[in-house]
Amino acid sequence: EAGVVQSPRYKIIEKKQPVAFWCNPISGHNTLYWYLQNLGQGPELLIRYENEEAVDDSQLPKDRFSAERLKGVDSTLKIQPAELGDSAVYLCASSIGRSTEAFFGQGTRLTVV
């Protein structure tokens, strides 16, 4: 079974530029999560989807971050414009439902210079 696939694995951009991350969850997983992981910290939830509906986006900085999950399958997380403080690892995870365990992708390491 294929795991959660994220791309790109690494991204280096200049500040004020836009950037987008893509996630393809495990087939059949209705719940999709985007997490932010800073160095030396645990993952922090940015947004959770149930199918195509964002059911928890309370931690998403909506002035510069946006996400979508069209058709309830893969998802895109965008930052526009990026700031130096956005340098981190962005993790995508999925689960069959909100009550089951989450499976994580490899993450995208973003460096903003």
Add this chain to the structure above:
Amino acid sequence: AQSVSQHNHHVILSEAASLELGCNYSYGGTVNLFWYVQYPGQHLQLLLKYFSGDPLVKGIKGFEAEFIKSKFSFNLRKPSVQWSDTAEYFCAVRTTGTYKYIFGTGTRLKVLA
């Protein structure tokens, strides 16, 4: 606010030594509990989980954890560590009301051969 505390940030052990990593959470309601592991260069993987029932749960690779409700704890144990257990370990709590995962800051384990 809900939080998860992992008391040991760095642990160094020799092979065959016993391991116990502490995890405490602050939340008065019903929770699901998880330990995830991240091997160098790899994605977060589920080690074990507790949803209900026997508070002593067994996971992969000889790991186990005990849920002590009165102490709000979910400590991870392994009787004899191996060099291949070198990794970062994250405790996570999911509240059954909001279905939100809250992660600890992680413990970096280094096992000396």
